[in-house]
Amino acid sequence: MKIKKAKRDVVVVGGGPAGLAAAVSAKKEGAPQVLLIERGRVLGGILNQCIHDGFGLHRFKQALSGPEYAQRFIDDLESLSIDVMLNTMVLSLDGERRLLVSSKDGLMEIEAGAVVLAMGCRERTAGALMLPGSRPTGVYTAGVAQTLINLQNIMVGQEAVILGSGDIGLIMARRLTLEGAKVKGVYEILPYASGLPRNIKQCLEDYQIPLHLATTVVELHGSSRLTGVTVSRVDEARRPVPGTEEFIPCDTLLLSVGLIPENELSREAGVQIDPTTGGAVVDDTLMTTVPGIFSCGNVLQVHDVVDDVSEEAESAGAHAARYAMGRMSPADTYVQLRAGKGIRYLLPQKVSGQMDFVLSARVTEPMENKALVLRDQNGKGILRKKKIRLHPAVMVRVKVDRDRLKGANRIEMGVE
Amino acid sequence: MVEAALGSQFDCLVIGAGVVGNAIARELSRFRLRVGVVEKELDVGMGTSARNSGVLHSGIHYTPGTLRAELNVEGNSMMEELCRQLKVKIDYIGKLTVAGHEEEIPTLYRLKEQGEANGVPGLEILKPEGMEKLQPGVNGLMALYSPSTGIICPYTFTIALAENAHQNGVSFFLGQEVTGIQKTESGFLVSTRQEKRFSTKVLINSAGLYSDRIARLAGINDYKIYPCRGEYLVLDKRLGHHLSTLVYPAPHKGKAGLGIHLTKTVDGNILVGPSNEYIDSPENWATTGHIMEKLREEGEGLLPSLTTSDIIRSFAGVRPKQNPPEIGGFKDFVIEAREDVRGFINLVGIESPGLTCSPAIATMVRDMVADLLPMEKREDFQPERSGRAKYFHELPAEERADLIGQDKDWGEVICRCEHITKKELIEAIQNPLGVRSISGLKFRARVMMGRCQGGFCLPRIVEILEKEFGYRPEDFFSYKEGSNFFTGYVRQPG
Secondary structure, eight states, X not given: OOOEEEEXXXXXXXXXXXXXXXXXXHHHTTOSOEEEEOSSSSSSXXXXXXXXXXXXXXXXXXXXXXXXXXXXXHHHHHHTTOEEEOSXXXXXXXXXXXXXXXXXXXXXXXXXXXXXXXXXEEEOOHHHHTOXXXXXXXXXXXXXXXXXXXXXXXXXXXXXXXXXXXXXXXXXXXXXXXXXXXXXXXXXXXXXXXXXXXXXXXXXXXXXXXXXXXXXXXXXXXXSBOOEEEEEEBOTTSXXXXXXXXXXXXXXXXEOOOEEEOOHHHHHTTOOBOTTTSSBOOOTXXXXXXXXXXXXXXXXXXXXXXHHHHHHHHHHHXXXXXXXXXXXXXXXXXXXXXXXXXXXXXXXXXXXSSSOEEEEEEESSOEEEEEEEEEXXXXXXXXXXXXXXXOTTSOEEEEEOGGGGXXXXXXXXXXX | OOOOXXXXXXXXXXXXXXXXXXXXXXXXXXXXXXXXXXESSSSTTOSGGGSSOOEEOOSOSSOTTSHHHHHHHXXXXXHHHHHHHHTOOEXXXXXXXEEOSGGGHHHHHHHXXXXXXXXXXXXXXXXXXXXXXXXXXXXXSEEEXXXXXXXXXXXXXXXXXXXXXXXXTOEEEETOOEEEEEEOSSSEEEEETTSOEEEEEEEEEOOGGGHHHHHHHTTOOSOOOEEEEEEEEEEXXXXXXXXXXXXXXXXXXXXXXXXXXXXXXXXXXXXXEOXXXXXXXXXXXXXXXXXXXXXXXXXXXXXXXXXXGGEEEEEEEEEEESSOTTTOSOOOOEEEEOSSSTTEEEEEOOOXXXXXXXXXXXXXXXXXXXXXXXXXXXXXXXXXXXXXXXXXGGSOHHHHHHHHHHOGGGGOEEETTTTEEHHHHXXXXXXXXXXXXXXXXXXXXXXXXXXXXTTTHHHHHHHHHHHHHOOOGGGOBSSSTTOBSOOEESSOOO
16 A cells, blocks of 8 residues: 655644644634644544533633533534544654654655644653552553543442542542542642642532642552552652551552643654643744744643633644745744743743733742732833732733833743 | 373473473474473463563673573574564664773673673673763773673563464463472373363473472472562653663672663663562562662663653562572572482573573473473474564554555554554454453553553553453453452443
């Protein structure tokens, strides 16, 4: 069989919320041929297993379920006659925007005018935590448990402990409880929860599931199936405090300990990765350091709410379309953005100053009654936003007017 | 009692389906013999064989004249051809044994001399410029370079030996733990905890960590195994390109292992380890907090770009040592045809470099069997294992396109981290030994072995096993009894 060849204006990699919004936006912007490539058999990505509601509160002023939220974009996609390849895996991508994809129909080489990377993220696994023990079964990442329970009718366990207070872990604490399992507690190594405050309330407090802060799992027991875990309090440096260990019998441990952007393809194409976000270094058009390759959604930075993903992806899709149609080129000079005091990261990492943009940031720790301040290289204040509450679990998104950047060549954001 | 079922009568029965047992079985399958292998685990290679660095040693470390030295050099030289026949990847990437301090330099010369006495080819003492050429960024004053050191996937090799032996008529009995050995007039009657019986003329003890116990069942009380655990961290492939050869610290006397180091695997990961710690149980495969932390620190020292996200898994292996902790070090392999228990071939304490030695041990044992039984070569012995040498993603694009044309399952990628296709998964599910464990699929198809550790592919694998092979939730287990993945359906289907 021959390797097929094709050319498209915009190729979007990934058919989750980011990819859907990017494809729709690229088409609306006027790109004649937009192709969306999805690895799974249906569009919607992770939204399909999110059967709980709360999606679309900002965007549609409605609490939709994950599949409902996805369907709105899928409907748009279909009405715009955007090409979709399902069950198709992008095997490689190079810096010239050439993709090699594989599906049951064979291999295909695609030349793209612009590429939007929207591969999402994966979950941090037990391996990265180096949990001591004999690697028994019964240890799942929260998202895998969610897939198995919600989409495949398979029950992962009966007595669960949840490590990490990320949103999926909180959602799964509730889900397991509703399906008759006993959730013994959620353990978080940090002194504050990582998930959204509303999920702490709706998923734990409403079901009397205890949340133990500054506590972590230090050992797994059982050599075939998990029989229990040892938990321990930790000190400020996150080291276990001897003498505080407690054995919790359980057959299941769910991990909700962080998400890692899936940037293997991006790296292959030569895209520079920001070690803090784990995603690409981008400018205000969401273009990566490789011309014509854009990035958005959880592959760029891990978001809290899907509404923000859609907004970001629409921007990436529109700019990708303009690039493909020759209506955009990389800026000659950039204003560099830097994370200052109290800020863990800022995105984009550089801006052209030629357009308004949305700045995303996360703070390093919970804080109250502070202001987010943008200053230029001379320390001159550019923008100040008062915040009653700042929390690492809640992404800060600030619209920045291009006029404010005049004369700046380096900007720092800090908490004051 | 004495009448065993007809199908369970053997000329040679091997206890233990590790790399050595399987190599022996394959070697014996060249002859007109009825050969069986009895294994207590539900898959082959589940003990020491699958849990090690996967290094083919050159033979510089062993005292000339010992079995370990001779079998190592011989085994190493047999590996290339054997791996070609078995369709197993092998890469002679060489090794630098590095002296970091002045006082270690004489050790390098001593090792070179010892290696040469053992017949190790191509040994060279290198200065930093030469070392730098082989491994950019390597530290150290001087190094001994051994070009015949290689890497191989230990479980792929062990499975391939078993599958090729099986293809040539060897019967495998998995999940059968030998609990009784009775000497009979014509040989032995072997019974298992699972109440199977086998009669055999020649009985070969290749039980690794349990070789002392099996010997005792046969009335031989000369040996004791001291299990010694080594822990490893597995690193993301992202870092694989940092290693072009193996780099070991110069060894120190009295140490039971070769020191913590980085080992590249044939699949592109890096292993950090192993540690070295005597333990009570031969099956304590646990990894421990303090040792993993130490490995991580050492790993960061050797690979500065290492982050915790790059650590994708930990595992531990256990070495069957013959010396107790207070003595330490190495003791030579025991490979003997017992005079007192005629027909009993006893292999004890086959630890490192057992993987490298395995083909040479097999020919040595074959010669011992030839003293006991008439051996007639089979014309129809098939040395080539059926199957493929490479993963689909390693093939040139044109070849891949052709395969998808033949079978669409080649086009469907199941494991996104390792790019494993549905066809490769299905072939692993239908493996010739009939292994049904999920770990069996990992070791055969490499699914769930990548950086997401099955996050994306486990649900897909579950679906395929349910829909196409009729599995129910309770049928999914990792590798042994009780290691169930699931507790049932959420709702009863129907």
